[in-house]
Amino acid sequence: MFELDELAYRSSALKWSPTGKFLFVLTLLMSSLLAKSMIVPMLVLVAGVLLLGYFIRFRFPKIIGIIILESLGMIVLGGVVIAAVTPGLTIWSVDLGVFVLTFSDTGISTASLVTLRALAGVSVMLFFATSTPIPHFADMLVRLKVPKEFTELMVLVYRYSFMLLDEAGRMHLAAQCRLGFHGRLNSVKTYAKMMTGIFIRSIETAERSNLGMQCRNYQSNIGMLREPKGMSYAWAAICVMSFLLLLQLNDICVRSGILMG
Amino acid sequence: MHIMEGYLDPWWCLLWTMLSAPFLVYGFYTIRRLIREDPAQKTLLALSGAFIFVLSSFKLPSVTGSSSHPTGTGFSTMFFGVGVTAVMSFIVLIFQALLLAHGGLTTMGANVFSMGVAGPFVAYMAFKTMSKAGVRTPITVFTTVFLAGIITYMTTAVQLALAYGTFSESLVSFLSVFAVTQIPLGIVEGILFTIFVDYLQRARPDLTDRVFPRRVTDES
Numbered sequence: 398m399f400e401l402d403e404l405a406y407r408s409s410a411l412k413w414s415p416t417g418k419f420l421f422v423l424t425l426l427m428s429s430l431l432a433k434s435m436i437v438p439m440l441v442l443v444a445g446v447l448l449l450g451y452f453i454r455f456r457f458p459k460i461i462g463i464i465i466l467e468s469l470g471m472i473v474l475g476g477v478v479i480a481a482v483t484p485g486l487t488i489w490s491v492d493l494g495v496f497v498l499t500f501s502d503t504g505i506s507t508a509s510l511v512t513l514r515a516l517a518g519v520s521v522m523l524f525f526a527t528s529t530p531i532p533h534f535a536d537m538l539v540r541l542k543v544p545k546e547f548t549e550l551m552v553l554v555y556r557y558s559f560m561l562l563d564e565a566g567r568m569h570l571a572a573q574c575r576l577g578f579h580g581r582l583n584s585v586k587t588y589a590k591m592m593t594g595i596f597i598r599s600i601e602t603a604e605r606s607n608l609g610m611q612c613r614n615y616q617s618n619i620g621m622l623r624e625p626k627g628m629s630y631a632w633a634a635i636c637v638m639s640f641l642l643l644l645q646l647n648d649i650c651v652r653s654g655i656l657m658g
Numbered sequence: 659m660h661i662m663e664g665y666l667d668p669w670w671c672l673l674w675t676m677l678s679a680p681f682l683v684y685g686f687y688t689i690r691r692l693i694r695e696d697p698a699q700k701t702l703l704a705l706s707g708a709f710i711f712v713l714s715s716f717k718l719p720s721v722t723g724s725s726s727h728p729t730g731t732g733f734s735t736m737f738f739g740v741g742v743t744a745v746m747s748f749i750v751l752i753f754q755a756l757l758l759a760h761g762g763l764t765t766m767g768a769n770v771f772s773m774g775v776a777g778p779f780v781a782y783m784a785f786k787t788m789s790k791a792g793v794r795t796p797i798t799v800f801t802t803v804f805l806a807g808i809i810t811y812m813t814t815a816v817q818l819a820l821a822y823g824t825f826s827e828s829l830v831s832f833l834s835v836f837a838v839t840q841i842p843l844g845i846v847e848g849i850l851f852t853i854f855v856d857y858l859q860r861a862r863p864d865l866t867d868r869v870f871p872r873r874v875t876d877e878s
Contacts, residue, residue: 401757426764430668438664464759472662474835475818482823482831507822511665518663519759526756534756546690551749553704554711558753561705561712585846589853592713596854597862599709603701610701 399559400460401526410452410528415537415625417632422525424636428643429517434650437643438513445520452528461523472515480508531555533625540627560602565595660751660769661814663762670821675767681775682748685741692742703738707746710734711753729810732803733851735778736785736869747774768817777810795859795870796852804848811840 405411410418429441453461485501532555535548568591572578577587649655666674692699710730734743748770754760761769781802788798815836819828859866 423763426663426762427668430664430671430764468662468759475662475665478818478831478835479822482819482828484823504823514664515662515762516664518762518764522663522755522759522763526759529756531753531756544686544690546693547686547745550689550700550704550707550745551752553701554707554749555753557705557708558711561708565712585850586853589850589857592850592854593857593861595712596709596858599705600702600862600865603705604698607698607701 399562400458402530402559404453404458404527405530405533408452408528410448410524411530411533412626413528414628414632415529415533416540416628417626417635418525418529419534419537420628420632420636421639422521424640425521425643426518428640428647429514431644432647432650433510434647434655435510435513436650436655437647438510438517440643440646441517442513442520445517445524448524449520449527452524461527464523465519468515468519472512472519475515476508476512479511480504483507532621536621536625557599557602557606561595561599564598565591568594660754660761660773661765661817663755663759663765665762665818666765666768666821668764670817671764671767673767674765674771674817678744678767678770678775681741681744682770685743685745688739688741689745703742703746706734706738707749710746711750714750714754729773729777729807729847731773731778731810732781732806732847733854735782735806736799736802740775740778740782743778744770744774747778768814772810772813772817776813777806777808780809781806795855798870799855800848800852803851804844807844807847808840811836811844 425441425444429438432438449461450457480500481498481504483501483504485503487499488502488505490497490499532552535552535555538548538551539545572587572591576583577590578584689703692703710733713730731743731747734746738746748766751761751766751769751773755762755766784805785798785802788801812833815829815832818832819825822828823831855866855870859870
């Protein structure tokens with residue numbers, strides 16, 4: 398989380414309008430979702446990887462690798478289950494002893510389409526995550542007239558998460574040094590003690606923080622050093638054009654029967 | 659744990675979003691009322707949200723050898739109710755989607771419904787019934803947390819089964835996949851929170867007395 402935040406603040410796409418980026422990401426995700434051909438999710442995946450790679454200068458940090466690997470595991474497992482449960486003409490089956498796993502033609506094509514959509518989604522969302530810090534995202538929500546209480550709560554949750562993670566990290570290290578995670582039962586007990594410690598400390602922090610903010614005449618406005626850019630017509634045009642282009646491409650592929658899901 | 663981006667068709671995304679929306683609106687108005695009555699509640703609510711987020715980053719050992727993480731919604735349900743938990747889950751899910759690519763933006767409605775509405779709703783009903791019946795605190799906490807986690811996963815399985823294949827067959831398949839890790843995880847999470855509430859009652863009884871009023875037998 399710390400690394401992602403740093404990446405977002407270092408990204409050259411930080412200057413771009415968060416609303417524009419978010420709408421662009423949503424456009425790509427929706428196009429990928431509406432498409433029946435695999436070509437569109439493939440293009441979105443390529444676009445996502447290129448945007449992500451370009452703005453982190455193709456130096457993928459460890460955290461991005463971990464996120465991609467975790468997502469891959471879930472996507473592949475989900476894909477296998479979808480392929481197995483979708484009815485159709487059986488083309489392959491595996492006897493696992495307890496049960497027989499059968500894969501149909503429809504199942505495999507549906508699972509491939511869904512897997513591609515999910516991979517495209519991960520790449521595009523990672524591009525957004527590595528170029529937009531959460532305070533910029535909250536600023537975007539304020540501009541979109543989302544109630545102030547919600548955006549404020551979101552920013553506060555985000556800021557307190559850093560404090561708690563820092564505290565949790567220290568407690569985890571201290572518990573490890575005292576062999577607190579030796580054995581399953583011991584681990585559970587240590588986690589419970591840690592949770593209590595973090596919770597109690599978080600309450601104390603909340604009380605101190607509230608007092609500090611009141612003393613500084615806090616009026617629910619969280620200021621930023623540099624205000625992010627607002628939405629422009631260029632972004633709206635880019636979103637509409639890419640949506641129409643991708644839908645048109647999908648139509649052509651559907652009519653020609655290219656890589657149908 | 660959450661439904662990944664791209665897994666649900668647009669119509670399912672819309673339906674689950676519409677089903678989650680009333681709970682989010684209700685939760686939002688509850689939060690607004692809480693903050694207006696006592697502005698100090700804002701920081702407490704934010705810290706609770708942060709606490710759920712931090713908890714979900716802890717990996718717990720699971721029977722299958724893999725690791726999973728607690729959701730924290732059972733705890734939030736007991737302390738704040740279903741509406742506030744739905745909003746807190748929404749915020750945590752936004753962070754998980756945007757920071758960890760875990761879950762998704764188009765599947766947000768479905769994930770909010772399973773994690774922030776269905777699980778907490780059933781857990782809250784069980785919590786209220788058990789509290790009124792005078793069931794002992796450890797059993798009440800364990801059951802509430804276990805139900806919040808398990809119902810969340812069962813709802814996710816139903817959501818996926820509705821979207822893919824024949825409902826009954828798909829449901830069995832998705833439930834079987836989740837059951838391998840989630841039942842042991844639910845038990846571990848239940849035990850974890852039971853110990854947590856026990857420690858909290860001893861360390862800061864002022865925080866727990868509203869939710870778990872102490873009886874004579876407990877005090878003795």
